[in-house]
Amino acid sequence: MLPPQTRDLALRLLAHENAAGKTSEPTEFAAFGVCERLRQPLIMLTGVAGFRSLLSRALTLARAEAPSLSAVQVAADGSIQGLDELRPQVDADQVRKAGIILITQLLGLLVRVVGEAVTLQLVTSEILPDFRFLSRSGIPIGFEAIVNEVDSLQGVSARLEKLAEQYPPVTEALMTISGNVLNTATVLAVVAAIKSPKPN
Numbered sequence: 001m002l003p004p005q006t007r008d009l010a011l012r013l014l015a016h017e018n019a020a021g022k023t024s025e026p027t028e029f030a031a032f033g034v035c036e037r038l039r040q041p042l043i044m045l046t047g048v049a050g051f052r053s054l055l056s057r058a059l060t061l062a063r064a065e066a067p068s069l070s071a072v073q074v075a076a077d078g079s080i081q082g083l084d085e086l087r088p089q090v091d092a093d094q095v096r097k098a099g100i101i102l103i104t105q106l107l108g109l110l111v112r113v114v115g116e117a118v119t120l121q122l123v124t125s126e127i128l129p130d131f132r133f134l135s136r137s138g139i140p141i142g143f144e145a146i147v148n149e150v151d152s153l154q155g156v157s158a159r160l161e162k163l164a165e166q167y168p169p170v171t172e173a174l175m176t177i178s179g180n181v182l183n184t185a186t187v188l189a190v191v192a193a194i195k196s197p198k199p200n
Helices: 004-020 027-065 067-071 083-089 092-114 116-126 132-135 140-164 166-193
Strands: none
Touching: 027 067, 027 092, 027 116, 067 083, 067 092, 083 092, 092 116, 116 140, 116 166, 140 166
């Protein structure tokens, strides 16, 4: 069983992918866009074979809940194939639900393989680099304040990095603190993304 937060984050990723309009695919295919955007950074982390194995396992797990994904395959380079076969067979709502399941399973596997911190860092740097999209989605003022704090923490981290370059005796300590502040900003941003009202 995956924690509810994993599905919540999957919903956020799909909502952002739809809002960003990164591909010409219909919105119900957003999950495959998310997989594609994660492909290169994960290949750098795990290698092509590692990413292909991870995505193939996520697809196998997702098919247990969404048999419509049987038409979808993972190619040798880690890209997803079979979307053309999927279109005429399944309605948009089924594709959307299958996509949520696939991304949820992929995130769950990522957490198990590389840990929660690396997963969150990867997701926020590659998929959700600008948390301002949350406030444009009509979230409550309290969540906008959290997003503003994320910006502030990112600024603190950047300033500490510059100080680290200027003061060699304390470079290592400042870089460690800068990294910790940036990790805190990342976790805070993901908390805001997960806990704010979910997309329809």
